[in-house]
Amino acid sequence: MGRKSSIDRLDPEIKTYIQAMLASGGVTLDELIADLREKFPAAAQAAELPSRSAVGRYGQKLERRLLAIRASTEAAKLIQAHAGDDKDARSEALTAMVQTELFEAILALQEADEVGEDGDKADPGERVALLSKAAKNIATLTRSSINLKEFQAKVEEATRKKLLEEQRAKLEAMPNKGGVTADTKAAIREALGIV
Template sequence: MARRNSVEQLPQAVRDWLDKALMDGNFSGYQLLEGALHDKGFAISKSAIHRYGQKIERRFAAIKASTEAARLLTEGAADDQDARSEAVIALVQTEMFESIVKLQEAGDEDMDPAERIGLLSSAAKNIATLARASVNQKKFRLEVQARAQAAADAVDKVVKTGGLSDDAADAIRRQILGIAT
């Protein structure tokens, strides 16, 4: 197994300070951080700080992207077709895919083969669950669309036999189906 990054061996309070300093410095200024850590009594190279900073920056970017996606979904998606669930499933599927790629890229010296198989097995089970959820969500969406279409057809028939104009019937149909005019 690979040895831990020297930054990860720092006391939690120092790591918390470093995380904040990295974010405040926009993930730059590694020489200054090396000096500041030296002043605190820790001999950590700027290269080690940079590797650690890249990992934190990726994690921070992923959290920021997920938060932004969730905000946009909440603001912009009326959930009548379960659009939020579909988007969340897609986000999780993307994250699972990226994790599997990283697992495959990890060198043999980085991980015990039995641990690697266990992680892949767990990922496969989670992917199967996600696939079922995705299929069920799409099936639900198609059922809702079919019900809306049937309702629109029934209303169209009633409206036309009731004496409304074709334009009025079309406007009602569009309203039921959610079609912009």
């Protein structure tokens, strides 16, 4: 991978401040740069503060990550609030969140292919290692997703069988009066798929 961005190489206090300001979305890039110069004059004098374009690129990466985290968090909250877990809906949500993270990893991999601030391209060996790791994780996630779908299908089938048994028992317990004949019961059984 190429060099770390100039933001990642900053003093942790400055980096955290930049992240907080970008996450709040309350200032423009020019305002943020001016604020950094005012808040960290020693770093500004030593030319240790990042350029406007570096802050802009970092802000875009941070925004993509924040959007993915927000979406995953909201999905998890909705599922937890509305889904019973008889079909393992939480695992399905977790799988979706992991897929989001893998998507983020692929974005990072694409960014690794870009030319860094120092003009160097990412090391091809590191790129291959990242691709290999991503492929392994995708394969694991795919197996997990398939297993989850098989489990959900089994739960659906068991639920259907249980419902049919309950309907069969209620139908058998129904008296033959009030116009309900054996033929009517047979027609109901046929319509519901009760054998």
